[in-house]
Amino acid sequence: MDISQFIGGNGVTIFLAAFVLLSVYLAVRIVPQSEKHVVERFGRLRAVLGPGINFIVPFLDRVAHKVSILExxxxxxxxxxxxxxxxxxxxxxxxxxxxxxxxxxxxxxxxxxxxxxxxxxxxxxxxxxxxxxxxxxxxxxxxxxxxxxxxxxxxxxxxxxxxxxxxxxxxxDQATRDAMLQQLNAERARRAQVTEAEGKKRAIELKADADLYAAQKSAEARRVSAEAEAYATGVVAKAIADNGLEAAQYQVALKQVEALAAVAVGEGNQTIVMPASAIEAFGDAFKLLKGRGT
The missing domain is CATH 3.30.479.30 (Band 7 domain)
Known part of the structure; x- marks a missing residue:
């Protein structure tokens, strides 16, 4: 066999092997997880390759754009x-x-x-x-x-x-900030004045309520006292109506005797000077008491 024919035959084989390897290399495309590849064929969009192993037609298709899909x-x-x-x-x-x-x-x-x-x-x-x-x-x-x-x-x-x-x-801008600061200070001052006025108003209202409450309680006390006096007067009037004038005179005489006894009680000897009218009144009182005793 001629050496030139041997070399020529091996050269074709090597060429074919290299072509196959190159075709496989061009056909297989591994796309990273963070990318997508845009494939064109003769200048037109052919496909979009997602992450992983992808196959394209070698020499006809090419990856025209590698686009990151990260945020x-x-x-x-x-x-x-x-x-x-x-x-x-x-x-x-x-x-x-x-x-x-x-x-x-x-x-x-x-x-x-x-x-x-x-x-x-x-x-x-x-x-x-x-x-x-x-x-x-x-x-x-x-x-x-x-x-x-x-x-x-x-x-x-x-x-x-x-x-x-x-x-x-x-x-x-600075001018607007200054204006807003002035407005804010004015609003704070207004709120403080309103709060102070509301506090004074509330204090006046509370004092008025307290005065009204005190007046109501005082009126109730006077009403209760008047009712008690009216009740006592009614009891006396009823006793007089039931027992006549003698019962009233008896009560008066009893009080006079009790008063005389209270004056007489004391340390040492005491001299009591009374007008004649008082003595006559006490005499009448003793007569009434004596009559009641019998």
Whole structure:
């Protein structure tokens, strides 16, 4: 056998083996978990390869784009906006997103980050323009939800999912801050005056209630005393009505004797000087008592 024929035959074999190995190498594509590969055939979209082992037609298909599907964060952006009550604010935002359909992203938009940033800026300005400054400060979560929903709708055709949208800060210029500080101090002073006035009013009301309560109790005491006196008078009147005038005279005489006995009781000898009329009264009293005793 001619040596040239041997070398030629081996060369073809080697060439064929190399071609087969190269074809296998080009046909097998291993895609990482964090990526998706866009395959083109003659410049047109052929397929999107997911994570794992994939096969393509060598020499006809090629991987044109390797797209990461990890969540991405846009650089923090700051844009000016004017509130409904004409206050200029600087809003700092941050947006997180990820690519779900890379075939849409690579063929429909060139600069994804720039497009999303521009969209967010427009939505933030429009949203803040519909709210007063106090609403922007107090309803920040509502504004965040509104931005996220509108951005998600705007980028839907780009195969992108907005996972989070945050408003990091709302800054005011120095003049607005000074005005708000003055307003805050004035509001605090007004509240203090209102609280003090309400306290004085409450104290007056409580004192009036106390005076009214004392007057009511005093009136009740007088009423009870009057009722007791009326009851005692009624008892005496009833006794007089039942027993006649003699019973009344008897009670008076009894009291006079008791008074005389109380005066007579004491240490040592005592001399009691009484007018003649008093002696006659006591005499009458003794006669009545004597008559009652019998």
């Amino acid at each position: 991405r964060q846009l650089p923090n952006a700051e844009q000016d906006a004017i509130t409904k009550d004409n206050v200029l604010v600087k809003v700092e935002t941050s947006v997180f997103y990820r690519i779900l359909e890379p075939e849409k992203t690579v063929y429909r938009i060139r600069d994804v980050d720039g497009a999303i940033a521009t969209t967010v800026a427009g939505i933030v300005r429009a949203g803040i323009g519909e709210m007063d400054l106090d609403e922007v400060q107090s309803n920040r979560q509502q504004l965040i939800d509104q931005i996220k929903a509108q951005v998600a709708y705007a980028v839907e055709d780009w195969g992108i999912e907005v996972t989070r949208a945050e408003i990091l800060d709302v800054n005011l």
